Amino acid sequence: MHRADQQTQQQISDLVEACAGYWELRGIVRESSHEMQLELEQHLQQAVSDGKSLEAVLGPHPAAFAESWAREMRPHVWRGSTVAFHGLVYALSVVGTTALLSQLLAHSPAFTFTLFAAYLLVGSGLLALLLQLGGFLAPRISTGAGREVLLLAGIVLAVLVLRLAGLTVNWSMTLLSWSWPVTMVLLLLAAVLFSLDCWRTFTREHTSPASTNRSVLRAVTTFVASVGVFDMMMFVGSVAVVDFCRLALRLM
Amino acid sequence: MDTRSTQLLKGTLDMCLLATLAQRPCYGYELVQQLARQGLDLVSEGSIYPLLSRLQHLGYIEGYLVASRDGPPRKYYRLRPAGAKQLEQWQAEWERFAQAVERILKGARSDAQS
Numbered sequence: 104m105h106r107a108d109q110q111t112q113q114q115i116s117d118l119v120e121a122c123a124g125y126w127e128l129r130g131i132v133r134e135s136s137h138e139m140q141l142e143l144e145q146h147l148q149q150a151v152s153d154g155k156s157l158e159a160v161l162g163p164h165p166a167a168f169a170e171s172w173a174r175e176m177r178p179h180v181w182r183g184s185t186v187a188f189h190g191l192v193y194a195l196s197v198v199g200t201t202a203l204l205s206q207l208l209a210h211s212p213a214f215t216f217t218l219f220a221a222y223l224l225v226g227s228g229l230l231a232l233l234l235q236l237g238g239f240l241a242p243r244i245s246t247g248a249g250r251e252v253l254l255l256a257g258i259v260l261a262v263l264v265l266r267l268a269g270l271t272v273n274w275s276m277t278l279l280s281w282s283w284p285v286t287m288v289l290l291l292l293a294a295v296l297f298s299l300d301c302w303r304t305f306t307r308e309h310t311s312p313a314s315t316n317r318s319v320l321r322a323v324t325t326f327v328a329s330v331g332v333f334d335m336m337m338f339v340g341s342v343a344v345v346d347f348c349r350l351a352l353r354l355m
Numbered sequence: 356m357d358t359r360s361t362q363l364l365k366g367t368l369d370m371c372l373l374a375t376l377a378q379r380p381c382y383g384y385e386l387v388q389q390l391a392r393q394g395l396d397l398v399s400e401g402s403i404y405p406l407l408s409r410l411q412h413l414g415y416i417e418g419y420l421v422a423s424r425d426g427p428p429r430k431y432y433r434l435r436p437a438g439a440k441q442l443e444q445w446q447a448e449w450e451r452f453a454q455a456v457e458r459i460l461k462g463a464r465s466d467a468q469s
Contacts, residue, residue: 138420142383142404142430149384150400162399172401175408 114157114241115147117250118165121238125169130178130185133304139172157242165239190228192296196330197224199289201337206286213282219274223337230254297326361398369406370449371395373434373442376416380433383407407432415441 119140126136150160161168202214237250244250301322305315364371375381375389386407387400397403410416415438420428434442 138418138430139404141427143401145382145427145429146384146387146400155400158399160400162401168399168401171405172408175405175412177412 117238195293
């Protein structure tokens with residue numbers, strides 16, 4: 104029996120993270136998903152200690168393994184609805200707070216939602232999802248950096264193909280424009296949907312009230328912090344990244 | 356393991372898991388080790404987990420967490436009365452099936468000899 108090296112430990116943790124992300128996509132209750140992660144991680148650790156490969160446990164397709172286990176857990180909601188709902192709440196919060204901040208700072212009566220902002224919002228969500236699910240490639244591409252390079256190469260290739268196909272994009276194109284009352288409605292809607300999501304998540308988990316309160320507080324703090332970070336990214340992005348993209352596109 | 360053995364194992368793995376758990380409660384990795392000791396090597400060890408979840412949903416086994424001194428708790432599985440009853444039924448089915456196959460194979464061998 105031998106101890107797994109640091110790289111193998113990282114591969115195990117990336118694989119387990121990818122499975123957890125996939126199970127969340129499939130709408131498996133957090134409590135069950137946590138138990139499944141624990142079981143899988145312990146099995147992988149012990150198998151590696153006994154000199155077995157990760158493929159010996161998960162087979163050649165870890166995503167297929169995650170799906171077969173998810174199917175047997177009989178999730179309550181249709182495929183992908185949980186992540187779609189989280190994405191909607193997140194997008195509404197980011198757009199609402201960005202609109203509020205820009206209206207407050209610029210004393211502008213209206214907020215303009217550009218194509219670039221939409222791209223940043225959807226692109227970040229997809230990137231976060233792909234980076235997490237990229238852990239399924241851990242048995243083949245052992246390092247996280249390697250998987251990120253592969254993902255980046257895929258994105259660059261896709262952009263090049265679209266450019267060669269003659270696609271031109273006006274990033275500052277206005278998609279939507281709205282005034283104060285709509286911003287308030289968006290923020291209110293985001294708050295209601297977030298509360299609904301918290302209520303739905305924590306009523307399905309049969310934990311003690313104290314533990315539930317702690318979990319709710321943690322969820323709210325994490326959510327508010329991530330929305331704040333994203334808002335900052337949108338502000339920085341709208342100034343710096345647009346210029347960089349314009350320059351890059353001109354060069355290409 | 357060749358494809359035929361894999362297919363045979365696929366059709367009987369749930370019964371083998373119940374039979375192993377009938378001896379004593381086990382956690383996932385232990386089950387794989389027990390099966391391997393009896394000569395059943397799984398192509399992918401993780402394939403037992405979807406099956407264990409199915410058996411659990413059917414009420415044949417139950418999972419429970421046992422605190423561990425070394426780290427996080429470990430999930431063990433044990434047989435439930437419904438599982439023991441189902442195992443008896445599957446065993447009887449398997450014996451009938453194996454005997455029928457055996458008779459056919461014996462017949463084929465004696466035909467080849469005559």
